[in-house]
Amino acid sequence: MLASLFRTPGGPEVLELAEVPVPVPGPGEVLVRVLAAGVQPADAAVRRGWSPPGTTVELPAIPGNEFAGVVERLGPGSHGWSPGDEVLGFRLLGGHAQYVTAPADQLVAKPATMSWAEAGSLSASGQTAHVALTELGVGPGDTLLLHGASGGVGTVAVQLARHWGATVIGVASAPNHDHLRALGATPVAYGPGLADRIRAAAPTGVTAVLDAAGHGSLDASLDLGAPLDRIGTIVDYPAALRLGLRTLRGPRTATRLAELTDLHTAGALHLTIAATLPLSRAPEAHHLVEAGHTRGKLVLTPWPTG
Known part of the structure; x- marks a missing residue:
């Protein structure tokens, strides 16, 4: 699969589009084919060399902590989902790729009324x-x-x-x-x-x-x-x-994320997408996030160019 990754910390220019193995879902995990993934200031901080509390970022590293896509495969002991289910979810790293694994309990169902870009942008900012x-x-x-x-x-x-x-x-x-x-x-x-x-x-x-x-x-x-x-x-x-x-910080949970998707379905929450960019333009997305003044969220799609 293709992923946007960096091999050494630095500015947006250290990001590269590279081919890496498709991850294998472990016990209790789900493999998701990513259709959209939001870009957060935290992703840029990781790229600059910051490690989230309690974590050591191993290089090369793939940023991205929120995503939306389609369930491809279940790991051993995983339940609650089936291949073909449309989901959105979260994990610490690895979202800016064509496939991602995540614990089954960090996913929620994507509402039919929510676009892929909206679904991929919701978890981090919303939670x-x-x-x-x-x-x-x-x-x-x-x-x-x-x-x-x-x-x-x-x-x-x-x-x-x-x-x-x-x-x-x-x-x-x-x-x-x-x-x-x-x-x-x-x-x-x-x-x-x-x-x-x-x-x-x-x-x-x-x-x-x-x-x-x-x-x-x-x-x-x-x-x-x-x-x-x-x-x-x-x-x-x-x-x-x-x-x-x-x-102000706290744990992300599927319960909290489901509350947000319910608000969206009820028309009480509207999500603003500043731009949707292909993986090859991840450096541009990081630059825009760090510059500030972006209206809403920037989102990456799994297609390498466009």
């Missing part, structure tokens, strides 16, 4: 947003300040917070403001005077802050009314440690 908002206790009556509101995590977080009864002030670049309004958020632009613009948009203050952008967002959020234990980040852990704020 990250769900965990973060749950940890912050966002619910009815809250005013949530969301930095990086138009990205993959932000787009889902806006909708979840609104669905759970909160008002959302979304910080994003100006070209993405109409997008945020369509999702139900009040947009605010980056740049000098940010705190004053947030106060104007939320004159009674904010009650919770989720930073999905970094770049000083936590410092700009300290005096806007939210208690310190309701200000957190999914990206800027050094700043959170320095300021005594929260780092």
Whole structure:
């Protein structure tokens, strides 16, 4: 099979399209033929040399921690799925390839109403947003300040917070403001005077802050009314440690993912795809993710070129 991999850490240019063996599903695992796989900031961090907590990345490594596709084969003792089932799921690495294995309990059924690109883009951003908002206790009556509101995590977080009864002030670049309004958020632009613009948009203050952008967002959020234990980040852990704020992370689960797919089926969650690129253009996808300001998610397809 073909995969986008890197043999040494570095910039997007270290990614190459290479032929590697199709993985064999182990006990309790499923082999999935990938039809779409999202690209996350975490994938770029792994490519630069970061290892997720409790893991050592062995080279050559294939990034990619979310995917959607068709069940091809079951490993020993695996149950709950059959060849031909359409699924989406998650694993730590290996998603940016034509085939991937994953534990059977890390898959959920793909809704018929969900495109392959949407299905491949949902797990990482969707579950990250769900965990973060749950940890912050966002619910009815809250005013949530969301930095990086138009990205993959932000787009889902806006909708979840609104669905759970909160008002959302979304910080994003100006070209993405109409997008945020369509999702139900009040947009605010980056740049000098940010705190004053947030106060104007939320004159009674904010009650919770989720930073999905970094770049000083936590410092700009300290005096806007939210208690310190309701200000957190999914990206800027050094700043959170320095300021005594929260780092928001938690386990991904099929139960959480199924809740998100149910919301999509009910029309309460819409997924925005910035672009769909072939595996050969994975370096471009990584570059765009690291540059920021992407509206929604970038997705790779299993076709090598296009």
